[in-house]
Amino acid sequence: MYEQMVKSRYYEDQMVEVYTEGKAPVFNIGAGPVPGEMHLSTGQEPAAVGICVHLTKDDTVTAPHRPHHHAIAKGVDLKKMTAEIFGKETGLGKGKGGHMHLFDPDVKFSCGGIVAAGIPHAAGAALASKMQGRDWVAVAFIGEGAANAGAFHESLNLAALWNLPLIVVVEDNSYGISVPKASSTAVASNDLRAAAYGISGAYVKGNDPIAMYKASEEAVARARAGQGPTIIEIETHRYLGHFQGDPELYRDKAEVPGLRQLDPILKLRNMLLEAEQVSEKEIEKIEKQAKKIVDEAYQFARDSKYPEPESALKDVFTS
Amino acid sequence: METAKKRILTGNKAMAEAIALEMERDPSVFVLGEDIGNYGGIFGSTQGLIEKFGAQRVLDTPISETAFIGAAIGAAAEGMRPVAELMFVDFFGVCMDQIYNHMAKIPYMSGGNVQLPMVLMTAVGGGYNDAAQHSQTLYATFGHMPGMKVVAPSTPYDLKGMMISAIRDDNPVLFMFHKSLQGLGWMEQLDVSAAHVPEEAYTVPLDKAKVVREGKDVTIVGVQMMTHYAVEAAERLAKEGIDAEVIDLRSIAPIDKDTILQSVKKTHRLFVVDEDYKSYGMTAEITAIVTEEVFYDLEAPPRRLANPDVPIPYSRPLEDFVIPNVERIYEQVKALMDEE
């Protein structure tokens, strides 16, 4: 878990740098090696790693517009993923998808730019698993803002009705772009909404990876055993803007430095050391290794070629 | 000098000013949508409104498009004049039922007895590599369905004047603004996204195209970015002795046939350019209107340029390949001029 979190954080830190390249003097979203919108998940790592350690390649994950931490935790091919974000032909989608549209069928990962749209897809994967008599589960990650979309409520009702192995993980980072949770959501936390469908709900406080691990372990076991869906909401924090370039006028400047004091990675690191489960040296080795993998992925993306312009016309239909 | 006094506004500020003026004039006007309050709209079209009018009339909504667009319909039926924002037009999929089965049909199904004086504004356009779910224009999708006026202004002046007309109109108006023409700090800075806008309230009709460049050799019809590209291409063509007339369509529905037909009768050639998908699109519609009505005035078959029926790809060379640009307009108009 620690390794995945470090990898994810380092990946996003690098992305901040790369994304800024070429965008000055006047910030131009379309310029530089990584154009388009960029939603980073720095600070939200526990939500992804806490549950993905319980998953295998056969379990399905759908993620929203802020997908990198989930992709990394699910084991998406990091080189191809980075190349996709750079718009290169070696990317997961040959440069057609981009950062919000990553598809890696090898580890059953997908994401998308339409809020809440991944939940019914995960319900569908869960349905397929059930119809095929497997014990595979499906996890849909969403933000707390997305829990107010029709797709959330419709999918959970369906999943409850059909007793599907679906887990919806709601990452409560307090904001849907600029709108605070209190102005968007009529209940205090989304696990309470589980009652409306007669399913299980859990709330994880304090952006805590261990608590997330435990809540997820239960939910995954329940789903695998055919005991139906769960909503897990985790309190988490978005250290960066909604997207890179977000002026963030909707939150106090002091908020983020305060949140960074609660860093979950640092917390886990200290915990591991205190429990004497690993030595400082081993931790450093883990960190070094994670960074090496990320650096290689970025290098691969930079070295890869752009697709031929005419290839834009291909893949509208497959085969 | 007079020009020294002229006030320059970006597209987004012109829109926000139009809404503010109407809110001052008419207490039934209110605004709702995602991030339209403190954020001022992701594309700045509601900037400053919450400071002026407060959260009672400028309502940030949850991400529940079916509910808040449907609520705008319900409120409009009660005599309010809501201005709702669907952030990116691409998101219409989650709430289209409210838009085309209700907003666009209730006035008709009620035999004209229910009025829905509402505006639904939404951002369109690509060109900054935001990929397939955030870069569509979809003029034709909405133009295809009767029951709503669909407009797509191209200049700050028209953004203000047409927004005021849209709010005052007793019918539902779908107001499509182009991201690149809002003059935002985080988009490429285009000269055409800022221009002189008068301070007072004024209206621009919702059903009139505009001849933005007069010419005698060929008519080029475009909308939003494509109009601006067409003007640039026309300047280059002029250097080679080709005098193009450029029409800014402005209104997708109803479509202003007269302005187009008048122009083609003068130039005898038609070129239509669109950022939307080609098939069943705006270019097909205009070409059909012209061939139906003034076929014998044409000296060459009409030509059209649009997205080649693929979702908007992410990678820069791919997106550049599918979205029409100045160069391609220039080349294809030249080819059209070579036809007998």
Ligand SMILES: Cc1ncc(C[n+]2csc(CCOP(=O)(O)OP(=O)(O)O)c2C)c(N)n1
């Ligand atoms: C259907 C739809 N509506 C609106 C948007 C625009 N949008 C993208 S992300 C977002 C906020 C999402 O908030 P939340 O679900 O809390 O996730 P977070 O960004 O905080 O991770 C919005 C409104 C969208 N992409 N799709």
